[in-house]
Amino acid sequence: MKIAIIGAGGVGGYFGARLSDAGHSVYFIARGEHLQKMKTVGLKVFSPLGDLHLKNLNCSQDPSEVGTVDIVLIAVKLWATEGAVSILKPLLGPNTGVISLQNGVVAVDTLIETIDKRHVLGGVSKIAALIEEPGIVRHNGKMAALVFGELNGEKSERSVAFFQACQSANISAELSSDIHTAIWEKFVLLVTMSSITALTRLPIGPNREDPDTRQLMEEIMEEVIEVGRLKGARFPQDILQNQFQHISKLPPQMVASMCGDLRRHNKLELPWFAGSVVKMGRELGIPTPANKFIFASLKLHKDGRHPMLQI
Numbered sequence: 001m002k003i004a005i006i007g008a009g010g011v012g013g014y015f016g017a018r019l020s021d022a023g024h025s026v027y028f029i030a031r032g033e034h035l036q037k038m039k040t041v042g043l044k045v046f047s048p049l050g051d052l053h054l055k056n057l058n059c060s061q062d063p064s065e066v067g068t069v070d071i072v073l074i075a076v077k078l079w080a081t082e083g084a085v086s087i088l089k090p091l092l093g094p095n096t097g098v099i100s101l102q103n104g105v106v107a108v109d110t111l112i113e114t115i116d117k118r119h120v121l122g123g124v125s126k127i128a129a130l131i132e133e134p135g136i137v138r139h140n141g142k143m144a145a146l147v148f149g150e151l152n153g154e155k156s157e158r159s160v161a162f163f164q165a166c167q168s169a170n171i172s173a174e175l176s177s178d179i180h181t182a183i184w185e186k187f188v189l190l191v192t193m194s195s196i197t198a199l200t201r202l203p204i205g206p207n208r209e210d211p212d213t214r215q216l217m218e219e220i221m222e223e224v225i226e227v228g229r230l231k232g233a234r235f236p237q238d239i240l241q242n243q244f245q246h247i248s249k250l251p252p253q254m255v256a257s258m259c260g261d262l263r264r265h266n267k268l269e270l271p272w273f274a275g276s277v278v279k280m281g282r283e284l285g286i287p288t289p290a291n292k293f294i295f296a297s298l299k300l301h302k303d304g305r306h307p308m309l310q311i
Contacts, residue, residue, distance in 0.1 A: 010129030012075030037135030122179030205252025265305035
């Protein structure tokens, strides 16, 4: 397949490298020093599932140099979505599928507002990976999976073809008949993990062991579940218990990416996490006090290092 990846960071870099190594025509749309390193020395991926060093990559800042493709994967941070969507047009042929692997639950709506809905599929990435330094992606842990599907739940020629491409690259993949719920299920975990680890600046281990922070995690999660159900997510009745079982099995040192962004004084995806829950709750008439607390506590850091920060 011919695949374009907008955003060659941890997620895009990892899955793009696997697909490229399997022989697919992968085109990385990137920028800055990371792009320059990829052009000059290639892309290195360090992973418990096997390291890669790919040279002579197809990478550019300009999608018009790529032309139309079969699949576009969008893997930029949520605050960069508008910029990513604005450069899509040269990549789109009549049957091109566009899959957002971004966090949150609004990316699909943003795509539909900007491009023809027939191009849009939903997607979920399950991986902890980041740019360790320009030209190097570090994959932490052994989880590296994709879930995706057409918005109408049907199996299409393009979705099946991409599923087969993932299989050829030894990527764990699921072709979902209810991608809306799959996106929301990840969002439930994502908001909870991001909120608590960023708030305390501590990994998940101590947060799940302390009774007070664990209680706050439950309250955050319950609010997201309630909002999600009213937004059409078909959660199982025991989703809260299932998610906490998953959390109990995570390495105690694990932190969410938003905590890492906070530590590095980067922009935060907070408005699309707890902030989004608060906004949707307000629109639905549902109180979301735990998420409102998280948003208020962290919002002064959402644009990066605050000018009055002294530590």
